[in-house]
Amino acid sequence: MARKQGSYADTTGPRVRDAALRLIAQHGFAAVSMRQIAGEVGVQAGALYNYIPDKQSLLFELLDSHMSEVMEAAAQARLSGTPLQRLEGFTRFHIRFHLPRRDAVFLSYMELRNLAPENFGRIAAKRRAYEDRLEMILRDGVADGSFVVDDTRITTLALIAQLTGITNWYDPAGRLTLREIETIYCALVRKSVAA
Amino acid sequence: MARKQGSYADTTGPRVRDAALRLIAQHGFAAVSMRQIAGEVGVQAGALYNYIPDKQSLLFELLDSHMSEVMEAAAQARLSGTPLQRLEGFTRFHIRFHLPRRDAVFLSYMELRNLAPENFGRIAAKRRAYEDRLEMILRDGVADGSFVVDDTRITTLALIAQLTGITNWYDPAGRLTLREIETIYCALVRKSVAA
DNA sequence: GTCTATACTTCGATAGAC
DNA sequence: GTCTATCGAAGTATAGAC
Numbered sequence: 001m002a003r004k005q006g007s008y009a010d011t012t013g014p015r016v017r018d019a020a021l022r023l024i025a026q027h028g029f030a031a032v033s034m035r036q037i038a039g040e041v042g043v044q045a046g047a048l049y050n051y052i053p054d055k056q057s058l059l060f061e062l063l064d065s066h067m068s069e070v071m072e073a074a075a076q077a078r079l080s081g082t083p084l085q086r087l088e089g090f091t092r093f094h095i096r097f098h099l100p101r102r103d104a105v106f107l108s109y110m111e112l113r114n115l116a117p118e119n120f121g122r123i124a125a126k127r128r129a130y131e132d133r134l135e136m137i138l139r140d141g142v143a144d145g146s147f148v149v150d151d152t153r154i155t156t157l158a159l160i161a162q163l164t165g166i167t168n169w170y171d172p173a174g175r176l177t178l179r180e181i182e183t184i185y186c187a188l189v190r191k192s193v194a195a
Numbered sequence: 196m197a198r199k200q201g202s203y204a205d206t207t208g209p210r211v212r213d214a215a216l217r218l219i220a221q222h223g224f225a226a227v228s229m230r231q232i233a234g235e236v237g238v239q240a241g242a243l244y245n246y247i248p249d250k251q252s253l254l255f256e257l258l259d260s261h262m263s264e265v266m267e268a269a270a271q272a273r274l275s276g277t278p279l280q281r282l283e284g285f286t287r288f289h290i291r292f293h294l295p296r297r298d299a300v301f302l303s304y305m306e307l308r309n310l311a312p313e314n315f316g317r318i319a320a321k322r323r324a325y326e327d328r329l330e331m332i333l334r335d336g337v338a339d340g341s342f343v344v345d346d347t348r349i350t351t352l353a354l355i356a357q358l359t360g361i362t363n364w365y366d367p368a369g370r371l372t373l374r375e376i377e378t379i380y381c382a383l384v385r386k387s388v389a390a
Numbered sequence: 391g392t393c394t395a396t397a398c399t400t401c402g403a404t405a406g407a408c
Numbered sequence: 409g410t411c412t413a414t415c416g417a418a419g420t421a422t423a424g425a426c
Contacts, residue, residue, distance in 0.1 A: 012391080026308060030226035033419060046422075047392050055420070109363075110305045113221060150379045154371070157364055158357045158383055165356025168304075176349070184345045188353055192387045207409085229402060241404075242410050250402070 013051045015041050021062050025103035029059055029114045059111060060119045066104040067126035073097055074133055083141030084190065090134055091189050094163045095182050102167045109164075131156055138193060147193040159189055208246045210236050216257055220298035224254055224309045254306060255314045261299040262321035268292055269328055278336030279385070285329055286384050289358045290377050297362045304359075326351055333388060342388040354384055 019040035023032045034055060038045040052058045074097075079089040098105050108127075112120060135156040141147030149155045163185060170181070214235035218227045229250060233240040247253045269292075274284040293300050303322075307315060330351040336342030344350045358380060365376070 028223050028225050028309065030223050044393060050391060114223065150382055154379050155383065161360025162353045162357040169352055184349050187345055188350065188387055192383055239411055245409060
């Protein structure tokens with residue numbers, strides 16, 4: 001089958017999503033107009049509707065695909081070994097995955113409120129499943145005596161907040177390299193749950 | 196001097212700010228209209244402009260007064276004793292102060308981007324001053340050997356992110372009381388920096 | 391697949407009566 | 409101090425030509 005020539009269908013769609021992600025992270029969902037997004041991509045506003053049904057669906061798609069990427073990448077990480085080794089593996093994975101995706105991380109926390117209830121539930125479920133991966137590591141560590149934790153659920157949320165918070169201040173041109181930051185946080189996390 | 200009678204000047208102003216804080220936390224700055232805020236207060240949109248110059252100033256006032264309250268309350272907390280005691284005092288203060296102000300906390304993270312650059316700088320400076328209070332405790336603890344910390348600045352940001360993250364999931368009707376949550380986090384923070 | 395043009399709604403902010 | 413009325417601008421989304 002011959003493909004249409006001169007068609008940008010394969011590239012314009014992703015470019016719309018990239019532009020939307022960046023603009024919404026910068027200004028907020030309601031503050032960004034379809035005309036702005038179109039302008040960034042280099043088309044007129046009406047052309048966007050070849051790729052998305054409406055603005056609300058665009059937001060959901062951005063958040064949903066981000067959460068799916070997180071889960072897929074986490075599943076492929078295949079952490080193994082002792083609970084302590086798996087904890088360090090999770091810490092490094094979380095930092096390495098999220099730091100290059102700061103816009104998506106910001107959106108997935110700040111713009112959840114702009115989702116319709118049903119869409120909200122789907123995103124929340126995926127996040128919960130990701131959190132459960134860490135909680136399972138903590139449970140295993142408590143079970144075999146390598147960790148001492150008051151409450152595995154609370155500790156899970158505390159550690160994830162601590163790690164994700166890096167996205168609020170990280171500067172690629174800053175004082176510390178990504179590797180140095182990882183090492184500092186690994187030590188911090190390890191001590192937090194140490195026996 | 197006789198005060199005007201039938202005037203609601205003293206109460207309408209604060210009510211406007213309360214309504215705006217709640218609505219903006221719920222839907223986002225750009226998504227909330229002046230008409231919505233007015234409707235919540237029980238006046239017409241035009242009446243709001245007796246209390247605020249414009250929408251942008253309203254947002255800045257909300258964030259600025261929140262940061263000022265944080266600093267004032269932190270100053271009055273007058274933490275004293277050993278670094279470990281001061282660290283526990285800070286942890287409990289932070290949780291107790293922020294949990295009842297979840298809307299303001301959310302705004303001061305999510306809506307910073309909607310501030311004019313100059314206003315952004317003023318808020319950022321106040322936040323930095325607050326963070327410095329914790330960092331000073333960590334430095335003192337490292338100096339006298341009661342703490343072992345790789346990097347006091349990073350650890351400061353990590354601990355604050357961990358504590359502030361409680362506002363994302365705390366439910367007053369949830370499994371744990373405020374006091375229990377405090378205790379869990381105190382232990383977590385203590386272990387994080389323990390010698 | 392993209393454009394131009396536009397229908398329709400809603401926005402922030404102001405003016406002037408009371 | 410609040411109301412009604414309104415201005416000018418900007419928003420989402422659609423229709424139809426190319």
